[in-house]
Amino acid sequence: MKCRIKIHLDGRTETVHCESGAVLLEVLYQNGYNIYGPCGGRGSCGKCLVKIIGAQSDSKLRLACRTEVTGDLELELIPQQELKILAEDRGQDFRVDPYIKLETIYLAPPQIDDQRDYLSRINSMLGTRTAVPSALRSLSALEQQTDLSVVTAGDKIIDICSAKTPPPAYGIAVDIGTTTLVMYLIDLVSGEEVGVYACANPQSRFGGDVITRIDHAINQPHGTAKLADALVNALNTGISQLCDQHSLTREQIYHAVLVGNTVMLHTLLGVNPGSIAHAPYVPFFTDALELAAKDLNLAMNPDGIVELLPAVSSYVGADIIADLLVTDFNCDGWKLLVDIGTNGEIVLGNKDQIFACSAAAGPAFEGARIAFGMSGMPGAVASYRITNQNQIEYETIGGREPVGICGSGLVDIIAALYTNGWLTPTGAFENREELVEYREQPAYQIIPNYDIFLTQRDVREYQLAAGAVAAGIRILIQESGIELADVDRVYLAGGFGNYINPESAAALGLIPKELLARVEKIGNGAGAGAKRWLLDRSAKAEALELKRRIKYIELSARADFQEYFTDAMFFPDY
Amino acid sequence: MKCRIKIHLDGRTETVHCESGAVLLEVLYQNGYNIYGPCGGRGSCGKCLVKIIGAQSDSKLRLACRTEVTGDLELELIPQQELKILAEDRGQDFRVDPYIKLETIYLAPPQIDDQRDYLSRINSMLGTRTAVPSALRSLSALEQQTDLSVVTAGDKIIDICSAKTPPPAYGIAVDIGTTTLVMYLIDLVSGEEVGVYACANPQSRFGGDVITRIDHAINQPHGTAKLADALVNALNTGISQLCDQHSLTREQIYHAVLVGNTVMLHTLLGVNPGSIAHAPYVPFFTDALELAAKDLNLAMNPDGIVELLPAVSSYVGADIIADLLVTDFNCDGWKLLVDIGTNGEIVLGNKDQIFACSAAAGPAFEGARIAFGMSGMPGAVASYRITNQNQIEYETIGGREPVGICGSGLVDIIAALYTNGWLTPTGAFENREELVEYREQPAYQIIPNYDIFLTQRDVREYQLAAGAVAAGIRILIQESGIELADVDRVYLAGGFGNYINPESAAALGLIPKELLARVEKIGNGAGAGAKRWLLDRSAKAEALELKRRIKYIELSARADFQEYFTDAMFFPDY
Ligand code: FES
């Protein structure tokens, strides 16, 4: 039997069909709906909520992965746009000297005493050395014209048109995060950012974090290929939306620059990331790659260039190199960069030496394994404090009614509880009568009249996550032979780093209290670094030089890590 | 109405269908039969002969381009293999140090104290710098293996397999002649030539020489694209036949090296060659090009490399550079190279200077505009002499009954007539009673009892063709400031050069009599040069250096050319 599903999203309504007995989440995926479900449909993350509406329903939220479609349905989805995706950065201005250049030349008609071929003439004017066949084809179709617009990628000519109708030349900078994907459309001539597209990473359906994705790649038939297809399709959707919005053709996108962690870039190319998951944690590639658009089936100019930024190691990816491209590790003084997600990547260095490590923070900061944890979706409590008058103040994403707790909310709540005497320095709840019980755990109701609780186990999850990051920072400080006080800036990068309240993080020891005044948030540093690479060709040499200089410290190989880690799990005095 | 055409070729029979009223030649082309028709179906070359057989027919030869199909037909085609295509060369051994290399490495399992990624390890062993995505994909699928076979193209890794099943690595060297196409299959590991494929250039249907092809490109809708498609399809047919014969897959062809005159290489890439046809004769490109197999839709390994040899100018093409790669213009002493087809390309040089020019010989040497001229097809008279006993001795291609005269036969016949007193030094027939009349011209019946004649106009056509070449040689000798006697070797290249009788050519002044003893035939030098490029990477630098050193002399810009030309039209004393 066929069932009809009527879907409301964003004010628009679509009807799709499926066989009776199908799993609702699968049906939505097959129809292109990108539902966030980090447990991969196992029913354990509680994130794939949809609202079933209509006459015969009670308008309740249901897990799409646990809903069997047995008849016609009507449902409402949470709009993508309300996903809190960090697309902003510090809005730095970058030098505009891109790899892809649009040049206008006057090509004097050839004479019998100078029979050099047209390509040689152009090469000698532009300093280029070769051309792709399609550019030569276009050139031959323009024979009579003397004013030409030439698009170059380094020493290669990739397009030629009449200067009367020069093509706009655009590039896209892409940050492929584990949970979200952000694309910036950049005018390569003016250097301006003209559009942004953001969506959930469609690989989420195969697993919420890099480890479950690697699992999928290893254990499912064509697992890696499916991960690759999901990403490439999402990129192509993004490109076509950006092109539509700005009246561009895909041929006018000449350059794509991609950053992401090492697992993301492996799966993007269809390279099985299996070896990243187990010791000695060796990836298949970390170097910067320059590819043809055709190699990746990207729906841009087929002679366009696709570049992947270099990574440092399996767990310090190209996204971190991108972060470094928009900070000042090339200047005097020691800098600390912390990018916390499922892994906490930590970089400490100055213009002479750089150390990096990755601390396995686990998914707590992204909402998984926390009783009421959720990612940055509407209704997530994102900031929280208890005032001196013992009043509770909080904010939710989208200003909606609170439904759960996201990473920055988690840190705020635990810091508030600790600084108000609800928690001991070891992270145990004090024996207060206001505590309730939730799933056999002592629990704290974070907002009166809402059934949202923070349990003792949640606090432990936080301690494990934060302890790993804090221990990583300690080890890098030790490795570099400096004191904490020598660090003159702390950059917080990534979504979590951007939304976190530094005071709360310092109160709990997640970042060293001594450095609180030196904290600077850089927003989506990975995306900003990709933009810089797109616009400023010197970024490439700088990135390669950074990669060379970075000494990667494998925490799992350090005998002292466990000690620092146990230490760092306790909250500092306040 | 549908008509059935039963086609016999090579012992096989196929039946095709067409609409009544279709032109037979078109029907044959559409069904993949590659009929030689240099006038492009205009009915003027007389070459597209097919034999109509069966009950209601008189088994006569007919021009396929002038035959309308009005009912069922049965016909016999002349087998491709009997086309006299020059695929042999001097069989030189080349240094085997190819661009594409197959390397076997042992990749030690990574350790925690050396977490470099796999690609970096391989790069540091092989001196490579990057890899294509599909090679990384293959590598990731081989994770557990330590013995690897790696295919490299310069500093790029293009394939990776288990060393237990190393891939054969093959390349093809292709000589794209205006009338014929020859492909050599080469084992890139051993350096051995393992197969040859030859066929008529399928562009012939659009015109017999480069000028009519350019015409087609300029004046017909999608003219250039059709020329490109015809070539690419023929190349792909050749590749698949060679692969089938040698039990290879297309993925095992990693490299294709292509030579041809400038018009051929333009049309191969779909670049309109229009500008080559008119002053100042400037082509769109002459540099060597390195392309991806994908750029050209060649049915080889999609990550394989396609290279085009560099050319000198519009009329001294990559085929001539290839000729030079297998001769010794880098050594002491002056060398002369002559490659005669529709154009006579002439190169004169030593290790310090090289001069080149192209003389518009016209199509006489290829059989066009000669009353009984034909290309090197079965039945063509290819050698001819009149003995001291006044006996006629001749040979035909394939040993068949004589039906016409090909280029080398033409030179022999005219030389025999001149040295036996039938022709004056100005090329006029002596007033002999044995002469007959053919198409209102004095004519000589070349073989008793066969209706094959050489007319006065044919002699004039020869004189124009040979005079242009001889004048070109004279001008280069003058330009270089040497004497004829200083030339210590004369290389004859190309099909015509290979089959021509040097004594006859010298008797008529086509090549200088003084140099007769220094003549060496190099066979298909263009193909041999392509093979060398495939096998010996140093050929590339040598070719680029040759291109730099060659000074191209534009004969049409020379005031003295007409004088030399008129001079050279007369036969020398004997
Ligand atoms: S609970 Fe449905 S996807 Fe996780």
Ligand code: FES
């Ligand atoms: S006469 Fe038929 S193709 Fe020339």
